Amino acid sequence: MIWGTPGDTTWAWTRGYSRNTMEENKARRVVDALRDRGTDAELARVGVYQFGVSVKLSDGREATWDSDGTAALEAQVMRNGVLVGYVPAIEGSDSYTEEQIIDAILRTDYDKPIASRRPTAPPPAPPLPRKGGLFRRFMDGFRYR
16 A cells, blocks of 8 residues: 655655655756756666766766665766766765756766766866757656746
8 A cells, every 4th residue: 555645755755766866857957957068968767756867978988877766966887788987975965956966967087987076177068959859848748847
């Protein structure tokens, strides 16, 4: 038996996910902001009600941020489906604003297997077009503004 309603915290825990995980609309806004700054990012759909941010790196690797259902911001770095590195959980990131999440993703240095943070973010590159184009709202069922 399922207790609670979809807006209730009890309902979230009985469904097996935390309300502190990255929500779809929040992940979409983070992706859009990263693409506006020239970072090749897209929405990662990793499970039912689990969303994250996937960042394509220049050497064929891909960093998937905040997709494991925990509250802290962290990432797995994959190449061809094999884990080749990770970004450890950032302390205090469970209460980050969207702008702080964007800054943390931009400042990450992925050159070593255990990624570290740069003191400053790299300069923005030319903006990339948003994924989905003209039919984006139709594909997503008008669920966001």
